[in-house]
Amino acid sequence: MSDQHVLRLPAIEISQGSRRIYTFAVDGKVIHDFAAVSRVHRDESGLDGYQRPEVLTHVRAIRRYLESDGAMLPNAIVFAFDDRVSFRATGPSNGHAVVGELNIPVDRLLSEGQRPALIVDGQQRSAAIRDSELDVFPVAAVGFIASGLEDQRAQFILVNNTKPLPKGLIHELLPDTTGELPVAYARRKLPAQLMMRLNTDGDSPFQGRISMPTAPDGYIKDNSVLRMIENSLYEGALYQYRDPVTGGGDIEAMVTHIKIFWQQVALLWEDDWCLPPRRSRLTHGVGIRSMGYVMDELTEGKAVDELKNDFVFRSALQRLTHVVAWSEGNWGFADDDTPRWNSLQNSPNDVRRLTTFLLGVCRQRVAELALQFPGESNANS
Template sequence: MADRYTLRLPALEVRQGDKRIYCFAVDGKRLHEFAAVSRVRRDDEELHGYQRPEVLSHIRGIRRYLESDGAILPNALVLAFDSRVTFIPAQRDSDSIAYSVPGELVIPVDETDTETDKPAWLVDGQQRSAAIRDADIEEFPVAAVAFIAGEAEQRSQFILVNSTKPLPKGLIHELLPGTSGQLPPAYERRRLPALLMSRLNTDADSPFLNLISSPTSPTGYIKDNSVLKMLEHSLFEGALYQYRDPADGSGDLKQMMLHLTSFWRIVRDTFPDEFLLQPRSCRLTHGVGIQSLGFVMDALTDGKTAQDVDSPEVRAAVERIKPHAAWRSGDWHFSHGEERRWNALQNTPNDVRVLTTHLLRLVNS
């Protein structure tokens, strides 16, 4: 029968306002007994985890270094504990520093636990911990810093800890909807657009179902950043603004989703073949098309309720684009005699502006 035991580690509790962090040392070889790498994944209901996949070449390099003489890893790993882990303070002198409390971390270990059942997750140090695990050494003590929190706060801390590193934008976009607490302004602004994008990519009645590329939807072919830009503009300056509370950044998600799915279903119905093509073969699913049609949505539906978006008026307006569209072949004939090959349009601010102006002229004709 597998062992169940308690691991007790000397630790220092550091109080930061109403938060607590714990500094301690642990044999890196034992880290995986109680700590898991929470890799990002999605099931039918929601997003789980937050870590990026292991970088094998990086791990091999660290492992070779650890197996050499004089190896040292001075940077602390960052872990998140769940509520099963407790801190027991030691007796203190009356004149002890209030924000620094010595004591002991008590970590329950069950060798039957799966990765998802372990009481700790690695927030930062995935490659280092994997290298220690695989290295041909008996032990390698490492410094660690931990906090006790739920998964939403863990995701926020993961983004903040990695904010100075080249964290993949797609991973950040997937994590943002499930975060809590304060984030940098640029991330705060994109939290609601990222939530809407996630819903568009996963809701069964969405025309974008599984079409948006992301770490958990690798077969998607529409760039997530293009959809985010479209949503962000509409939320702050366009048709979706009416559903948003500018005071706290929240919004009526149900009405927003109905508004979005209604309009983009019209686009899909008008251009069914083009909607199924990858961006290299079609400019509708390209960044320039997604953003330009987002501006068309804002112009045609601004002030309309979500229930009124799918109307004969809006359908007729989008239909007026069809005879003049060069999404996947031919030429675009812009005003003042300018002509561009269908695939000459790029995802640049100038080309988005040119195509938007052209499409708005068509829908308003």
């Protein structure tokens, strides 16, 4: 068979509202001639791809099964096609489905990223078939023609919604995903957008520090940052920028608000901010979440322009430098409660203990400033 040809496959086109899906059979050994695995990565233009890397042990296990007697793969492999793929009706229709021919262009000279199909579900099965010693292995397949990369991402998340996808991968995909999503994912889309900006903006204290599939060297857990942002969005300082009707909001103001506060944190505790969680409780989940509550306490109701010159929250944070034990020593929660710095964990109880302690110190400092600067609510100087 030549390097360039059209794969003509008997198929059924099924109408689902305004969308069309195609069911067909294809030899698994030729899948990678026309389809690619879009592995998630980030380049200068932003996020690209959406698949997790092949799990080699799983692929090998599937391959061993396929090469055994009586092997069967009943689950369909799902493809997202671009507009180079076409369907031609050739047979009868019952109003919901029509028999025809699916035409997929094949060009073995194209790079993986230029192929007309992406594997949305079945990455490891297709890899196992590709690597097996079998000459041919037909599989069931389902395909749809995507309107763009955002459509492919949305379908990928929905198809894999009941499977244990890595949460970090979902968090990184959500900001650029369109269409209807499960409620739990829809609620996290805005926080994920903010987190992505924090991890990629050049002026962000979090830049490159949040662990994600495209930032494997990050040492701050993405889920800790998400929970900090979510609390602030729904109950704290970022609530003022939200649109309760649409669920969106002023993203630029939100991102800037977070940056202003955490830039001060990174400045005051520069060494602790550069250490991984096992060596610093500031970058640990317990520190990120507790300092998030401090951000809400000190900056709630203060818009970005006001916050830039606000003296109160900076002074309160400065006071904390005398009592924190991020990477050494003991916490002085009470006379009979002085845990070692690294004994605090990202548990509800420890987050509550640390938050209560930090807020107590901050509130005392804010009260002192109110006495020193009566009539000036922000005590600007």
